[in-house]
Amino acid sequence: xKLFDELNEENFILFAAKHYxxxxxxxxxxxxxxxxxxxxxxxxxxxxxxxxxxxxxxxLNHFIVLFNSFNxxxxxxxxxxKLEDRxxxxxxxxxxxxxxxxxxxxxxxxxxxxxxxxxxxx
Numbered sequence: 001x002k003l004f005d006e007l008n009e010e011n012f013i014l015f016a017a018k019h020y021x022x023x024x025x026x027x028x029x030x031x032x033x034x035x036x037x038x039x040x041x042x043x044x045x046x047x048x049x050x051x052x053x054x055x056x057x058x059x060l061n062h063f064i065v066l067f068n069s070f071n072x073x074x075x076x077x078x079x080x081x082k083l084e085d086r087x088x089x090x091x092x093x094x095x096x097x098x099x100x101x102x103x104x105x106x107x108x109x110x111x112x113x114x115x116x117x118x119x120x121x122x
Contacts, residue, residue, distance in 0.1 A: 007081040019074035034069045037062045038082045045087045054090075056118045063094055072100050090115045097122075 007015060013035075020031055041062050048054045067075045076095075083091060089112040095101040096111075097119045 007077060012078070012081065015074070016070065016078060019070045021071065022069050034065065037066050038078065042083060042087065045083070045090055048090060049086060054115060054118060056122070059094060060098070063098060067098070067100055076100070093119055
């Protein structure tokens, strides 16, 4: 079995470091700041699910920085590990909007119609 066949708490940081790309990064703290975006995304999604209040532009920003820092496939793998199933109906529209996935990916996930409408207005 290869080290990164399945992400877990023990290999997550190593996987992230292997795929991290930020030419302006000179301190390890910057890497960890970018990793915190997973926590911020999860927090914003939880707030949306609890209150119906979506910070779509802030989420877009976090997704863009993540995918720019770690590239598409590693970012998707890390999101799959960090987010819960209940988050994905809101996440999928963002990923399609940003062209990180196609409509025929993650086909078992129904997109949240409110998120879709908010993204269409941008």
